[in-house]
């Protein structure tokens with residue numbers, strides 16, 4: 128496949144690049160101009176598009192001819208930021224025919240019809256909103272709105288809702304469960320395994336228009 132990774136230079140993005148290359152996918156990585164150097168080790172193996180994901184022309188250039196697009200959504204820049212919804216809107220519009228996989232979090236992604244949040248999940252969301260607002264580092268409402276946009280889309284999307292992401296060796300492919308299930312809500316996933324799940328999702332038709340909540344594989 129030819130795969131665009133929106134957010135390739137981030138902590139998870141680099142694992143996504145490595146996993147795509149291991150699967151012999153052709154990779155286009157989008158990152159902010161200031162972050163191009165973070166992708167130096169891949170520079171001769173991937174195409175790098177430098178720019179902001181909120182810029183539709185950047186996304187148009189990056190996803191051209193791609194079969195799949197993986198998007199790491201962030202809601203930076205504080206209280207008024209609409210970066211996450213702009214990024215999602217651009218991807219949904221410019222890559223409407225591609226297989227789309229988005230990152231999500233169990234705390235800051237919108238729930239779907241029929242789902243309820245666990246107490247822990249509600250507390251995380253409330254606390255996360257408050258901390259982000261006080262420190263003015265992110266807009267959790269923007270994250271929630273971005274996943275709502277995806278759920279309403281008729282494209283072939285998947286939102287992978289992760290618990291805490293941690294560094295370290297692979298512990299195997301994460302398992303999937305219902306949001307709020309203690310298996311997923313009190314758990315963590317290694318970034319390397321989060322990336323493996325997202326890349327595998329590109330080729331898993333059973334995950335189309337699904338928002339799996341994932342957890343570390345049982346050992």
Ligand SMILES: NC(=O)c1ccc[n+]([C@@H]2O[C@H](COP(=O)([O-])OP(=O)(O)OC[C@H]3O[C@@H](n4cnc5c(N)ncnc54)[C@H](OP(=O)(O)O)[C@@H]3O)[C@@H](O)[C@H]2O)c1
Pocket residue numbers: 133134135136137138139140158159161162165199200201203204210230231232233288289290291292293
């Ligand atoms: N961290 C967790 O524990 C956790 C838990 C559950 C779900 N998730 C989800 O996993 C995804 C990735 O998280 P992560 O921790 O791996 O993120 P990350 O690597 O820190 O950042 C992801 C991307 O956001 C970009 N970014 C950061 N600040 C930005 C800004 N001000 N303007 C534009 N782009 C900016 C980064 O680009 P640069 O390389 O240029 O900085 C990077 O490409 C998110 O969707 C998150 O909701 C994370």
